[in-house]
Amino acid sequence: xxxxxxxxxxxxxxxxxxxxxxxxxxxxxxxxxxxxxxxxxxxxxxxxxxxxxxxxxxxxxxxxxxxxxxxxxxxxxxxxxxxxxxxxxxxxxxxxxxxxxxxxxxxxxxxxxxxxxxxxxxxxxxxxxxxxxxxxxxxxxxxxxxxxxxxxxxxxxxxxxxxxxxxxxxxxxxxxxxxxxxxxxxxxxxxxxxxxxxxxxxxxxxxxxxxxxxxxxxxxxxxxxxxxxxxxxxxxxxxxxxxxxxxxxxxxxxxxxxxxxxxxxxxxxxxxxxxxxxxxxxxxxxxxxxxxxxxxxxxxxxxxxxxxxxxxxxxxxxxxxxxxxxxxxxxxxxxxxxxxxxxxxxxxxxxxxxxxxxxxxxxxxxxxxxxxxx
Numbered sequence: 001x002x003x004x005x006x007x008x009x010x011x012x013x014x015x016x017x018x019x020x021x022x023x024x025x026x027x028x029x030x031x032x033x034x035x036x037x038x039x040x041x042x043x044x045x046x047x048x049x050x051x052x053x054x055x056x057x058x059x060x061x062x063x064x065x066x067x068x069x070x071x072x073x074x075x076x077x078x079x080x081x082x083x084x085x086x087x088x089x090x091x092x093x094x095x096x097x098x099x100x101x102x103x104x105x106x107x108x109x110x111x112x113x114x115x116x117x118x119x120x121x122x123x124x125x126x127x128x129x130x131x132x133x134x135x136x137x138x139x140x141x142x143x144x145x146x147x148x149x150x151x152x153x154x155x156x157x158x159x160x161x162x163x164x165x166x167x168x169x170x171x172x173x174x175x176x177x178x179x180x181x182x183x184x185x186x187x188x189x190x191x192x193x194x195x196x197x198x199x200x201x202x203x204x205x206x207x208x209x210x211x212x213x214x215x216x217x218x219x220x221x222x223x224x225x226x227x228x229x230x231x232x233x234x235x236x237x238x239x240x241x242x243x244x245x246x247x248x249x250x251x252x253x254x255x256x257x258x259x260x261x262x263x264x265x266x267x268x269x270x271x272x273x274x275x276x277x278x279x280x281x282x283x284x285x286x287x288x289x290x291x292x293x294x295x296x297x298x299x300x301x302x303x304x305x306x307x308x309x310x311x312x313x314x315x316x317x318x319x320x321x322x323x324x325x326x327x328x329x330x331x332x333x334x335x336x337x338x339x340x341x342x343x344x345x346x347x348x349x350x351x352x353x354x355x356x357x358x359x360x361x362x363x364x365x366x367x368x369x370x371x372x373x374x
Contacts, residue, residue, distance in 0.1 A: 023050050023374050029092060031366060034089065037363060038244040063095055068086060072084075111219040112126055127245050128157045129246065132250060132339075133150045134149055148187035148191035153341035155176060184271070190250075209222060212240075223241065232260070235258050239254050249304075249338035250336065254327065267324050270289065271303070289323065290354055305335060306357060311325065
């Protein structure tokens with residue numbers, strides 16, 4: 001089901017709002033460009049500051065006097081862990097937020113994730129600009145089997161996963177985009193594989209999943225891969241994946257559980273096409289790799305990896321670009337992967353894609369500053 005949050009987590013009309021107290025939050029943008037993103041505040045801190053009696057409230061931008069969309073993030077638990085707020089702040093600007101006891105009204109989800117048993121155990125996720133999927137157990141060994149993360153080139157703000165799976169007609173563009181991205185025996189858009197003795201060792205597909213949150217502005221879930229013996233070492237993998245509204249990128253937290261060694265060599269990859277001179281960029285300062293694929297019948301996809309502050313080595317192989325990194329046992333390794341479709345009209349060139357990734361990198365390294373005001 002797509003509508004997984006009650007109205008208490010979503011905002012609507014401000015007509016009946018009234019202030020509970022004079023407390024507020026000041027959110028400042030340290031960047032020289034405008035930023036639209038989702039911020040996270042520990043729920044207990046938020047609740048204490050605003051003296052909330054329950055989880056029914058609205059968040060108001062004092063400048064515009066309008067309510068903001070928010071979500072109570074539970075991270076798979078029974079109670080809220082964080083307050084997620086969708087904010088838009090001008091370059092070097094700031095906003096002041098207050099809280100009222102008004103009951104918020106419903107709004108449409110901008111993110112969605114679900115298990116897809118009707119299509120060979122796919123697991124798919126999307127927001128209002130991109131869509132991805134991971135392959136499941138039933139696909140293994142079939143003629144359709146592929147390894148990495150797939151990308152659906154959507155060009156609509158609508159959520160399309162349910163519609164496309166229901167119709168099965170998503171390899172032709174009927175105005176909302178299409179699935180033309182080829183994964184095959186590669187890591188697709190930013191998946192990982194074990195890497196021993198200069199050889200890629202693909203694991204079996206995921207065996208279990210857990211949905212942690214599902215909107216309206218962040219979806220997050222876990223994919224769990226059963227332990228298997230690779231190069232004499234018994235290795236299990238867990239991936240926690242999240243996607244925020246408006247973002248071209250998914251955040252990936254990988255945990256490798258190696259029963260034999262303290263560290264495990266892995267690679268993170270991007271599928272490569274067969275053009276003579278691929279259009280790529282490696283930005284060591286912003287820690288990203290970007291690829292602008294060759295045109296196919298007017299369709300162009302840009303893909304990318306963003307690895308903040310992780311020691312890595314780049315490799316250009318015949319069918320994929322790889323970053324080799326070392327995963328420490330049972331510790332989270334965080335990176336971002338993403339894509340853009342030229343026909344979506346937002347990112348239509350390699351220059352625009354690189355600029356987007358530079359700004360995304362700065363958003364990670366220079367988060368909004370949040371201060372409490374009484």
